[in-house]
Amino acid sequence: MSKVTPLVPLIKSQYAIAFIDILKQIDDDIYPTIAKAQLPENILDIEHDYVPQLPLINLLNIIGEKAGPDKYSQLIWQACRQVFIPSYIDKIKHAKTLEQALDEFCVFFNRESTHSTVKLRHLFGRHWLIREHRFSKELLADFREHFILTFMIELVRGLTQRQWSPKEIVLTTDSIDKLKQSLLIDDSQFYVNRSVTGISLSSEELAHPIKLKLGWHKTQTEQPLKPTLFADSLKQALKPYLGLGRLPIESAASILGIEVRTLQRRLKVENASYSNIVENILFNQACEMMTDRNIPISRIASSLGYSDLPHFSRAFKRITGLSPRAYRRQHS
Template sequence: MPSQVFEKEQSAFIPLLRAEYIAPFVARLKDFENNVYPLIEQAGLPESLLTNEYDYVSEQAVLNLLKLMAEKLGRQRFSEWLYQVARSIFIPQHLAKISLKGSVRQALIDFTHVVNLESKQTQVHLKTALKKVWFARFRQKEDPIEIDLSEQFALTMMVELVRAVTQTHWQPIDIALQSSNEAHYLNVLKLNESQVFYARNVTALSISDAVLDGPVKLKEGWDSTLKTIVESPKGFIASLQFALLPYMSSGRLPITAAADLLGLSVRTLQRRLSEEGVSYSQMVEGIFFQQAKTLLLNKDIAVTQISASLGYADVAHFSRAFKRMSGFSPRVFRQNNQPK
């Protein structure tokens, strides 16, 4: 896909990451910090992240966290930690969504399907170029630090994925990197035999046919039960709603705070909303309304609890807001929508 087309498609949604991947990753911050919540808050991640209450988090907040950890730990220690976390958390999570009954080539193709379905901001492919097969990943980002950190994470994942399905200390023949900076973390990944090319338009590893055509090999006792793959939200409004949802329990989020959490300027956020024909306040009201309706359908959750979870000062404020949006009080709505 040409880069300009991919950039245009990226502008049509808010980059999101599945919370099922990020929550265990954030929990591993306890390797260094007894109280991880100050780091979570500083990065702009929702405090509720570790409760697994929501489906998605903003990718920008995760990148903020990576930057904070890189500064805190230093390059070498951060690279070693990221390497261990990728091996122990992210690789098993992704392998659990792939059948792994065929060749290494098929496993990598299946992996690209998972990533491209779950994450629209990154495209991963197995492609042939220059008479070589490349495991390639493309994404566009302006911040040079974020380019380096996201590429380091991606390369770590790609290398360790091949090693996991071959049960070897595999090294790619060639490595292409988008970064123009020296990749200090290659030593941590034990990639001393690979030829490295910098300032490319993709992150890619060349893989021999002998490796690709070999059978998948896994550790003894691997649980072959497949986990569900969930497609990421389509469209700007849907992805924005999922990105902001985890923050709404603390009350109305000002547009300035929302823009900051998403790595956008207020003007850009307002422009994109205007193009969709909706204002920021209308979109926020919609999020609260959908949340309220979902919670009210569960008769075991008290209305007072729902009001508090949505950040309202008291039940009276919640009831007035809900009636304005639906035409019914919360209790009448609940009565009218109980199973017959």
């Protein structure tokens, strides 16, 4: 059996915006930090379905370092309660108990996630809500795992509408002192250096009726389909970065946290190439811009990295079968 090529880890862009809103609370000029984290420069200007996960991890680490442990804890708690948890609770329609609600949450989360899996497991006489990660342990250290644990605890608190703390917590890291102080938890037993992040739940807690807080529900927009191939996940990851033209493969590999040869090898397995993916994204953008007659074709060409209009016109006709002017006449 052939080995399945792993997908590019992605985060929904609406959640990336939530992290940037956190950054705004501690930094008057957010754009140097956005650049340092390797997020797209235009992330606040153009809507995209996803952004790569690694720049978001970079951003969390920078926020944590800038804010300090106490302020960071307050900020991510605020984001969880105001953005992340309501977005999932709003999807829960049929559950009556905490266990049923967590089962529904796992389905929703796993359906959209390309980088982690959440499960409600029954192990060694205990019940656990665990999150298995598809990235290196080093990327989970400190600020990232702090956010994950905050989310899990606040999800249970939000569903049951009570101040609750897990009896046991498992972590991939061994940094527990700051977590104990910042998570507002009482008498929890920590197990460190494990392969997953998780919290324990008793049978009585799982049977607790849930309470869906009024005012948390928001209008749900149609969700993008999760990519199933590496090439498709790469295309989703690159889209936010190509608004200003071509992105060298070395830059893309750095943003994604993988080697250039690894990126090329994974694409080759799927009979795809980096240059073709970039060209496809750029020309989809070109076709969208072409419908606006107020944008000169020469400007569209230059925005895609073409030095002259004839070169762009030949490439455009090769891909679409029409010259730029003919395409514009048909679609605008």
